[in-house]
Amino acid sequence: MSELYEEKARIELQRWERKVCKEGFFAKKYAKKLQTKINDRIPEKVHHLFTTSIKNMVYATLVGSEYTTATIPLEKATLEEREVKLQEKIKLYKKTAAIEGAGTGAGGILLGMVDFPLLLSIKMKFLFEAASLYGFDVKDYRERLYILYLFQLAFSSDKKRKEVFEKLKNWEDINEQLPQKDTYLEEIDWKVFQLEYRDHIDLLKLLQLIPGFGAIVGAFANYHFLEVLGETAKNGYRMRTLM
Numbered sequence: 291m292s293e294l295y296e297e298k299a300r301i302e303l304q305r306w307e308r309k310v311c312k313e314g315f316f317a318k319k320y321a322k323k324l325q326t327k328i329n330d331r332i333p334e335k336v337h338h339l340f341t342t343s344i345k346n347m348v349y350a351t352l353v354g355s356e357y358t359t360a361t362i363p364l365e366k367a368t369l370e371e372r373e374v375k376l377q378e379k380i381k382l383y384k385k386t387a388a389i390e391g392a393g394t395g396a397g398g399i400l401l402g403m404v405d406f407p408l409l410l411s412i413k414m415k416f417l418f419e420a421a422s423l424y425g426f427d428v429k430d431y432r433e434r435l436y437i438l439y440l441f442q443l444a445f446s447s448d449k450k451r452k453e454v455f456e457k458l459k460n461w462e463d464i465n466e467q468l469p470q471k472d473t474y475l476e477e478i479d480w481k482v483f484q485l486e487y488r489d490h491i492d493l494l495k496l497l498q499l500i501p502g503f504g505a506i507v508g509a510f511a512n513y514h515f516l517e518v519l520g521e522t523a524k525n526g527y528r529m530r531t532l533m
Contacts, residue, residue: 292368292369292370295368295369295370296369296370296532299369299373299528299532300528300532302525302528303525303528303529303532306521306525307455307525310443310451310452310455311452311455343407343410344410346407347407347410347411347414348438348475348478349475350414351414351434351437351438352431352434352435352438352471352474352475353471353475357414357415357418357428362422363422363425363426363427364422364423364424364425365425367425369528369531369532372423372424372425372531373524375423376420376423376424376520376523376524379416379419379420379423379520380416380516380517380520383412383415383416383516383520384513384516384517384520385513386412387409387412387413387512387513387515387516388509388512388513389509390408390409390412390512409512409515412512412516413441413515413516413519414437414441416516416519416520416523417437417440417441417519417523418437420520420523420524420527421433421436421437421523421527424527424530424531425531426527426530431471432465432468435468435474436458436461436526439454439457439458439526440458440519440522440523440526441519442454443455443458443522443526444515444518444519444522445515445518445519458526458529459529461529461530
């Protein structure tokens with residue numbers, strides 16, 4: 291049974307890899323141009339707020355203990371057993387994100403801004419739990435960095451997504467050449483990092499700021515984002531497990 295499941299997982303993984311490397315449609319490229327115009331009109335202090343949220347999330351991921359306290363690697367389990375548990379986590383986190391998005395979306399602009407760091411936290415907690423389900427120890431800095439790459443893979447432009455995908459596919463080689471934690475943190479361009487993330491979600495999240503209507507959009511958007519992240523995490527760890 292386990293061998294049949296792994297063969298099915300390999301086929302799904304190949305299908306996912308093709309999708310990741312596929313060019314975006316025209317509408318998506320047009321949306322990118324629109325988002326760039328929107329970003330140019332946003333005051334620098336607002337950019338600073340979002341940049342700070344992203345920076346805090348990355349620091350918490352790489353050097354903090356916030357996400358690691360309850361994550362213990364799942365050992366001696368088949369791929370099927372791990373992914374049954376993963377699907378339960380995906381279902382739980384999608385529901386959590388939808389409730390959070392509906393609550394902040396109902397409050398208009400101010401609560402809509404609050405949604406940004408809250409959703410980041412939900413996403414990172416999910417990724418840490420996903421890593422542990424596949425048997426990886428998130429106390430290791432390199433595993434935390436892999437989590438950040440998964441995050442970027444799920445929420446980046448076509449060009450950036452392909453760059454990150456190549457890193458994940460060749461992770462064993464990349465892993466051996468990684469700099470020390472402090473060096474890596476110094477090299478990150480925080481504004482570029484947060485713009486890549488925001489450009490992927492802006493159109494839906496802007497609608498979430500509309501009072502009344504925002505609750506529906508917030509719930510749908512957050513649910514969708516966790517669904518995408520769940521698929522990315524599953525296949526990202528399949529790449530390493532099935533190798």
